[in-house]
Amino acid sequence: MLHVAAAVASNAAAGKAQARGLVVVAFDRSPEVYLDIMLRHGLDSNALSRCVRILDCYSDPLGWKQNIRSEQHQEDSGTPCSTNKDTITIFRSVKDVDKLSCSIIDLGRGFEGEGKTYFSVAVDSISSMLRHASVQSISGLLSNLRSHDQISSIFWLMHSDLHETKFSRAFECLSTMVACVEPEVVDSVYGEERRGDMSFLEHNYSKAKFHVRLKRRNGRVKHLYEELCVEGYDVKFISATSVSIEVNQSLLPKVQFNLELSEKERSDRANVVLPFEHQGKGEPIRIYDGRRSLPEAHQDPNLTTAALLDETEALKSANPKGEIHYLRDSDDERPDSDEDPDDDLDI
Structure with a gap:
C-alpha cells in the first residue's frame, strides 16, 4: 500500500492522472511513514502539501488520548501531527462511518484546480476498520465513495487470511x-518444495x-x-x-472432449459449401467493398465482361424477382465464427 500510494501521488503531482490529489485514510501506519516514503519517491514538500491529504485514524482512533489530555488540561499542540497541519488531519471517531465518509470528501474537495477537481482515495486497511464497524457499513462507505462524482479511483488493502471467505468476497464484489x-x-510442510538454498x-x-x-x-x-x-x-x-x-x-474446466480443432478438421471445415454464401456460378468470387455505381464497376479490372453484362441486364429488366447473395467483407472473416464482435469494444 505504501508504494502504490506513493506512485499515485507522484502521478497526481506530475499531472499524469485525472486525479489532482490523493486522500490517504491511515489505519495501520503513522502518517509520517507515508510522508517519508513519498519523499523518497521524489515528491518535495510543496508537492506533498499540494497533492496529498492524510486522514489520521492511527494516532487516536477512538479519541482516548484527547480525553486524557483534556482531563489533565494539556494543550493539543503536543500531538505528533502538529508539524504537518496542512497535510494531516486527525480523526478520532472511527466507529462513525458516516462522519468518516464526510471527512474524506471534505479533504478531497480541498485540492486546488480549475473546474471540477477529481481525487483518489486510498484506505490502507479494511481489516483494521472491521475491528470498529460492520461489513455492511464499510461496504456502504466504499459504495458511496465509488459513486461520488469527484472521486476518480479508490483502492484499499485487506488481509484476507485474517477473515472468513465470505467477508473477502463481499469486498471483491465491489471492486x-x-x-x-x-x-x-x-x-515444504504444506506440500511444496523450497527452491534455492x-x-x-x-x-x-x-x-x-x-x-x-x-x-x-x-x-x-x-x-x-x-x-x-x-x-x-x-x-x-x-x-x-x-x-x-x-x-x-x-x-x-476439465472436459472429456477437445475444444480445439485439428488441422484436418480445419481443412474439412474450409471445404464445406455454405448454403447462404454465393458461390459465383463458375466465376471468381468477388469480395464486397461497399456499394458501387455501375460506372465505377466498369473501371474495376477485377470484374469480367460477363459479370458486367449480367449486372447491366439485371438493371434493365427490372424483374421483381430477385436473389440475396451473401458476400464476405474480407477473406479473413469466418462466416461461422462464434466470436463476439463487440468483445473488445470500449464504450
Missing part, C-alpha cells in the same frame, strides 16, 4: 480489480507472486500474473508471460 500478493516460496522466509521478504483479476465491462474476467521484487525502497514488477498462460489454462 473492478483484485490484486493478490502470495509468497514466492512455500514451506536461501531460507524461504528471507526469500519471501524480497520476492512474491502478484496475481491480478480484472473484471471487464462485458462480464468476463481477465487474469494477469507478475513477479514482485522489493529492492530497497522501490518495488519492481517483472512480467511472467509463460506463467500467466499456465495460470489461464489451469482455470479452464
Whole structure:
C-alpha cells in the first residue's frame, strides 16, 4: 500500500492522472511513514502539501488520548501531527462511518484546480476498520465513495487470511480489480518444495507472486500474473508471460472432449459449401467493398465482361424477382465464427 500510494501521488503531482490529489485514510501506519516514503519517491514538500491529504485514524482512533489530555488540561499542540497541519488531519471517531465518509470528501474537495477537481482515495486497511464497524457499513462507505462524482479511483488493502471467505468476497464484489500478493516460496510442510538454498522466509521478504483479476465491462474476467521484487525502497514488477498462460489454462474446466480443432478438421471445415454464401456460378468470387455505381464497376479490372453484362441486364429488366447473395467483407472473416464482435469494444 505504501508504494502504490506513493506512485499515485507522484502521478497526481506530475499531472499524469485525472486525479489532482490523493486522500490517504491511515489505519495501520503513522502518517509520517507515508510522508517519508513519498519523499523518497521524489515528491518535495510543496508537492506533498499540494497533492496529498492524510486522514489520521492511527494516532487516536477512538479519541482516548484527547480525553486524557483534556482531563489533565494539556494543550493539543503536543500531538505528533502538529508539524504537518496542512497535510494531516486527525480523526478520532472511527466507529462513525458516516462522519468518516464526510471527512474524506471534505479533504478531497480541498485540492486546488480549475473546474471540477477529481481525487483518489486510498484506505490502507479494511481489516483494521472491521475491528470498529460492520461489513455492511464499510461496504456502504466504499459504495458511496465509488459513486461520488469527484472521486476518480479508490483502492484499499485487506488481509484476507485474517477473515472468513465470505467477508473477502463481499469486498471483491465491489471492486473492478483484485490484486493478490502470495509468497514466492512455500514451506515444504504444506506440500511444496523450497527452491534455492536461501531460507524461504528471507526469500519471501524480497520476492512474491502478484496475481491480478480484472473484471471487464462485458462480464468476463481477465487474469494477469507478475513477479514482485522489493529492492530497497522501490518495488519492481517483472512480467511472467509463460506463467500467466499456465495460470489461464489451469482455470479452464476439465472436459472429456477437445475444444480445439485439428488441422484436418480445419481443412474439412474450409471445404464445406455454405448454403447462404454465393458461390459465383463458375466465376471468381468477388469480395464486397461497399456499394458501387455501375460506372465505377466498369473501371474495376477485377470484374469480367460477363459479370458486367449480367449486372447491366439485371438493371434493365427490372424483374421483381430477385436473389440475396451473401458476400464476405474480407477473406479473413469466418462466416461461422462464434466470436463476439463487440468483445473488445470500449464504450
